[in-house]
Amino acid sequence: MTTLRFIDHLRELAAERDVVLCDVWGVVHNGVMSFPEACSALKTFRDRGGAVIFITNAPRPADAVRRQLRRFGVPDDAYDGIASSGDLTRSYVAEHPAKAIFWLGPERDSAIHEGLDPVFAPIERADYIICTGPFDDETETAEDYRALMMQARERKLPLICANPDIVVQSGDRLLYCAGAIAELYRELGGEVVFYGKPHRPIYERAMALARERRGEDTPLSRVLAIGDSVRTDLMGAHAFGIDLVFLTRGIHSEQFAGIDQLDPTSVKELFGRPPRALMRELKW
Structure with missing residues (x-):
């Protein structure tokens, strides 16, 4: 296992990808306000022809998530669709x-x-x-x-x-x-x-939304997930067969304070199977 290093910009990986499946809380907002650089990075990815699907464990339907995103200042042009655990739960109730x-x-x-x-x-x-x-x-x-x-x-x-x-x-x-x-x-x-990450149905729902946006299926090798949770984002991405960029500013921020790179032992302790790359925060 090689040393796992930080990257500074999404553009370092974007050329290899057509779809981004992006976590919401801790990535594009903190539950109070949006992260402007993260929103700008996702918009730039879309402007260059990519599709961005928010994949969230929010226990609300996509329309309610969209309204909340607007209140936090996340612009509509930062993403193409929302796959929420709330919508999957609604299907069970129905x-x-x-x-x-x-x-x-x-x-x-x-x-x-x-x-x-x-x-x-x-x-x-x-x-x-x-x-x-x-x-x-x-x-x-x-x-x-x-x-x-x-x-x-x-x-x-x-x-x-x-x-x-x-x-x-x-x-x-x-x-x-x-x-x-x-x-x-x-x-x-x-x-x-x-219902929700790390379980497969929410990823299938997200890929269906990406298909609607792009008009075709996307090989998993051209899909990149972004998230800040080992238990949900990283495990879910690995189980679905896609790479993930792990953001260290989120719920695990204390574990990464002052760290610029991780040796193989630390990688195994923190992640088990490592992500594709580390970023402190999402930016283009």
Whole structure:
């Protein structure tokens, strides 16, 4: 294994690629405001003929994600489409119309249910759980839900995780996500269905959107993923068979402070199988 070094610019790899599958939180915004250089880099890639698909574990449909991106200052011309775990979760709900849902998540995620006419029920009468996150991610962790998850396990309720992320960056803080609760439930012996990275369906959805944009299929060798999470972005890209540029400014930033290159031992400890390259932040 060779030493893994940082690159400074997306253009160092862009000539070899036709499609970029780009993570959102921590890459193009921090949950408060956009990163202008990252948005500009993606726009430049598009201007040169490439397609950019945002691939996000946001537990909301693409239209709701787009509205949020606009509020954060991410311009529409930075991307061509959005593949969200929220849309995949909506498909599951649509396929089980007669089943009662216990919804675990904050009110801001209510768009995940729009147009589906779901039947909600308390945990005692629900047929399954839709988890979009803690009720209050400002103060709560997965441990706050241990008793509830034990109750769900006793009833053998499937938990549909609409956001496999464990944490997400919001400004200068890390907030817990649905994935943290889902992993606790799985540790307790509960059944969990994950929608989003690192699982294959969201990548298939992203590539379908790229096909719509380009009018043809794209060989995986011409696809580049960009992300900041080992567990979701890197593992998902490897499993799908595409390269990934790993950004070190995101949720793993403390591990990369002051590092200019990684020796083989450090690469194995941090990544297992390494990414294509490292960047501190996305820029052209």
